[in-house]
Amino acid sequence: MNISLNKQQHPPEPSRQAPLVPAAATIAGSDSGGGAGIQADLKTFQELGVFGASALTAVTAQNTLGVHGVHPIPPSMVTAQIDAVAEDIGPAAWKTGMLFSAEIIEAVADRASFYKWSRLVVDPVMIAKGGASLLQENAVQALRSLLLPLAQVVTPNIPEAEALTGMRIEAMADRKEAARRIHAWGVKYVVLKGGHGGNRAQSLDLLYDGRVFTEFAAPWIETRHTHGTGCTFAAALTAGLASGLPMDEGVLLAKRFIQAALTNPLNLGAGHGPTNHWGYNRQGTAGVFFQTAPAAAGEGEGWLR
Ligand SMILES: Nc1ncnc2c1ncn2[C@@H]1O[C@H](COP(=O)(O)OP(=O)(O)O)[C@@H](O)[C@H]1O
Numbered sequence: 001m002n003i004s005l006n007k008q009q010h011p012p013e014p015s016r017q018a019p020l021v022p023a024a025a026t027i028a029g030s031d032s033g034g035g036a037g038i039q040a041d042l043k044t045f046q047e048l049g050v051f052g053a054s055a056l057t058a059v060t061a062q063n064t065l066g067v068h069g070v071h072p073i074p075p076s077m078v079t080a081q082i083d084a085v086a087e088d089i090g091p092a093a094w095k096t097g098m099l100f101s102a103e104i105i106e107a108v109a110d111r112a113s114f115y116k117w118s119r120l121v122v123d124p125v126m127i128a129k130g131g132a133s134l135l136q137e138n139a140v141q142a143l144r145s146l147l148l149p150l151a152q153v154v155t156p157n158i159p160e161a162e163a164l165t166g167m168r169i170e171a172m173a174d175r176k177e178a179a180r181r182i183h184a185w186g187v188k189y190v191v192l193k194g195g196h197g198g199n200r201a202q203s204l205d206l207l208y209d210g211r212v213f214t215e216f217a218a219p220w221i222e223t224r225h226t227h228g229t230g231c232t233f234a235a236a237l238t239a240g241l242a243s244g245l246p247m248d249e250g251v252l253l254a255k256r257f258i259q260a261a262l263t264n265p266l267n268l269g270a271g272h273g274p275t276n277h278w279g280y281n282r283q284g285t286a287g288v289f290f291q292t293a294p295a296a297a298g299e300g301e302g303w304l305r
């Protein structure tokens, strides 16, 4: 008797199988300390039920006290990683983090327009918590003109929004004006994060869709363990979008996730320690709320949730 255990000559085409979980990809730098960069992104994807692929842009020697060294990856190798992931895995959403140079930004923008990514989250990483530069100064212009017009959403913190727009951001009116200017470059949504806002009562992030501002606020958490908050927030948003959430629900998920990750620190390292990605409760964290406000005036505010 002749028994054939495997009748198929070739493995099935991956793209023809319905994936059991959504996939997302991060294009970012490696943080040897594990709190930010590719490591934070992949942990966040996993915790939120999304398979994570990656393309490395730079290797950093880094811990909770600072960045000791940066070694960029050649742009052609960044392109090759993106192609390998795009052609086989086919992520539903992409995220960028540390891109380091204008040349790497050009390579990523080229691939983003080639593959026509509809869900591209750009976290415009510039400076690490300890003050080290993660983006060369002459690359800000490339970020603004080449990558932002291709993004679905960009997630600057306040210093990054200041560097992108060239304006000083102090009051809420400044944050709204910065969001309007960034939106005018072609990105569909702007999330201006408030971790550097100076308000020690609450952390307030602002979502702008070109028409309406939505505020996401949560109680401020007094902790030194804030390394990688921006990466983790943007990765959670990417996971939400890869799972099919609309933008406002994706931001709410990200806000809840980062709030939970900041709540019970792991107490690792002597400096800015990593946040805690374990055991996120999808029901969310108490105290996060959001509201809409018309772009032009303050009237008409109403609670959505
Ligand atoms: N101490 C804190 N308490 C509560 N939320 C925070 C705190 N620090 C940062 N966040 C939140 O973490 C996210 C990342 O914010 P931010 O610190 O501004 O970004 P980055 O890490 O890029 O500098 C935002 O949602 C912000 O509101």
Ligand SMILES: Cc1ncc(COP(=O)(O)OP(=O)(O)O)c(N)n1
Binding pocket: 028, 029, 030, 031, 036, 037, 038, 060, 062, 097, 098, 125, 127, 128, 129, 130, 134, 226, 227, 228, 229, 230, 231, 232, 272
């Ligand atoms: C490799 C790498 N990528 C990004 C960052 C910056 O991460 P971010 O989430 O903005 O956090 P802080 O540096 O502000 O803690 C990084 N440090 N390293």
